[in-house]
Amino acid sequence: MRFLNVALYVRVSTDIQVDGYSIDEQLERLEKYCDAKDWIIYNKYIDPGFTGSNINRPGLTKLLQDIHKGKIDLVLVYKLDRLSRSQKDTLYLIEEEFLPNNVDFISMTENFDTSTPFGRAMIGILSVFAQLERENIKTRLAMGHVGRAKAGYWRGGANPPIGYDFVDGKLVINEYEAYQVRLMYKMYLEGESIYSIFMYIRKHFTNRYSSYRTAKQIGVILKNRIYIGKIKYKGVEYDGIHEPIIDIDTFEKVQKRYKEISSKWSDHYRSPFKGKYLLTGLLFCGNCGARYFASTQRRKDKTTGKYIKSTESYVYYKCYTRDGNKAMRKADYCKNPTIRVDKLDKVILDEIKKLKLNPDRLEQIINSESEKKVEDVELTILKNKLADTQCKIDKLMELYTIGTIPITEIGDRIKPLYEAKEKIELVIDIRKKKLQEPDKLSISETKDILDQFADIDNLNHNLKRELVQSLIKRIEILPEPDSIKIYWKFV
CATH class of the missing domain: 3.90.1750.20 (Putative Large Serine Recombinase; Chain B, Domain 2)
Known part of the structure; x- marks a missing residue:
């Protein structure tokens, strides 16, 4: 029989690359087979890197669309499991898609086709073995994952951990x-x-x-x-x-x-997801540059020398260098003052109240302050990553130029590099725009925030903290007594 419109379907999945059934090898053998039979090839449908465990593949989808349009007389594959490794899917494609549309199916390697009763019987038998092999592959992969882990390798896949x-x-x-x-x-x-x-x-x-x-x-x-x-x-x-x-x-x-x-999460201790104290994360030492932390300081009775009950103790914001974890210190010594938490919290909330009561104060602060430029570490890292990606692209092109890599392979290898390069360039552009136009609150946005938290005195702790975090970037405790500097987000 001479078929006028033959569809060649080829597939290579990542778990069977080692079998040697590459895209080029499958196509070459199928084309020679068609030449020997004097068959006309209508189109080639290719699914590189797609598993045979399901039929959600772009090449197969396009093939089925052309079958439904009446463009195909025969589907030719190199081996049955190229069509599917699932018995259910194989029988579905042949019995529900191919045959009802007057399309025959031939597997070149197994040497049978659906135009004969024997070929139809063999399809069912070989589908069973195809599914059995799929289950064997899953078992081997599971054993391989354990072996990789024991050898110190990550399990692999498309979602490596961040970093x-x-x-x-x-x-x-x-x-x-x-x-x-x-x-x-x-x-x-x-x-x-x-x-x-x-x-x-x-x-x-x-x-x-x-x-x-x-x-x-x-x-x-x-x-x-x-x-x-x-x-x-x-x-x-x-x-x-x-x-x-x-x-x-x-x-x-x-x-x-x-x-x-x-x-220790309770009313007296912070959740790991929320700061316990109002100014946690915002306070810095204006002398040595270290952060400030909150610490309970028990008081002694001046007469007896004994510690007073904890309910009468005060909590202080302290410089890490002066009195804290050694790993957090920025210098050998610091005499910057400690400040009672309740007093400093009140000072900051009072400053926010002034913004609300005096509309002109926003403009006054903006006119008197200016943001300090800092070294942008993120942009440097992005530029280095971009240069590294471009270097990889150049090396691949060089290998292609001298004939080391074939044209069929260069596309698969260079495409993800170009995609990565475009993403990095996009992030760099965004970062540069942020540096050119500092990401800060507008006056209207600041006023909106103040309006949202109208009655500051009656807000609960979490809402007060949200208000402070929304308006303030940083607070510096200066060496001078009772002296602080607030870095507002609208400046």
């Missing part, structure tokens, strides 16, 4: 994202709440998955042992071969603080 790329079967540090991970750990150890870290990171950074959507993502990153070089699979932890992003000492300090905050 890493998955290259040639290994986790490789992504410097732009790794900087974000290190910053999260640093901010948390410096006293920031997980929620405040989330708000900052979401505003200033992006990742491979677009952006950070919930504060819980930050919590997961702060607890993920993959960042200290560990691999976990099926509940068992192994030593990884990838380079750690966080050192063990820093990681353990973060876990300790996380555990303490979580276990």
Whole structure:
């Protein structure tokens, strides 16, 4: 029989690349087969990198569309499992799609076709074996995942953890994202709440998955042992071969603080996702540059020398260098003052009240203050990453030019690099615009915020904290007694 319109269907999935059935090899053999039979090839339908476990494939979808339009007389594949590895899907395609539309199906390797009774019987038998092989592959893959984990390799896949790329079967540090991970750990150890870290990171950074959507993502990153070089699979932890992003000492300090905050969460202790005190995360020492933290300081009775009951103790904001964790210190010594929490909180809230009571005060502050420019680490990292990506593209083009890489392969390898390059360039443009036009509140936006929190004195703690965080970027405690500097978000 001479078929006028033959459709060649070829597929290669990632889990069977090693079988040797490449796209080019399948096409070459199918074309020779058609030449020998004097068949006319209508079109070639290709699905590179798609699994045979389902029929959601672009090439197969286009083939079915052309079949429904009456353009195809015969579908030719190199091997039955190229069509599908599922018995159910194979029989569906042949019995529900091909035959009802007067389209025959031939598998070249198995040497049978649906135009004969014997060929139809063999289709059902071979479909069973195709599905059996698929189940065997799943078993081998599961065993392979365990073996990879034991050898220190990450399980692989399309969703590596933030901070890493998955290259040639290994986790490789992504410097732009790794900087974000290190910053999260640093901010948390410096006293920031997980929620405040989330708000900052979401505003200033992006990742491979677009952006950070919930504060819980930050919590997961702060607890993920993959960042200290560990691999976990099926509940068992192994030593990884990838380079750690966080050192063990820093990681353990973060876990300790996380555990303490979580276990003591009550009215008297903060949640790991929200700051307990009004100004947590905003206070900095104007002398040494360290952060300020809140600490309860018990008082002694001047007569007896004994500590007074804790209910009568005061909580103070203190400089880390002067009286805090050594890891948080910015100098060897600092005499910057400690300030009672209740007093400083009142000062800041009073300043916000002045903004509300005096509409002209906004313009007065804007005219008298100017933002300080800081070194943009993010932009530097992005530019380095862009240069590295361009270097990889240039190397591939060089290999193609000298004939080392065939044209069929260069496209698959260079496309994701160009896509990555475009994304980096887009992020760089956005970052540059932010630097040219500082991301700050307008006067109208500031007034809207003040209107939303009308009765400041009667707000609960969380709403007061939200108000302060919405209007203020930073507060510096200056060496002079009772002296502070507020960095507003509208300046």
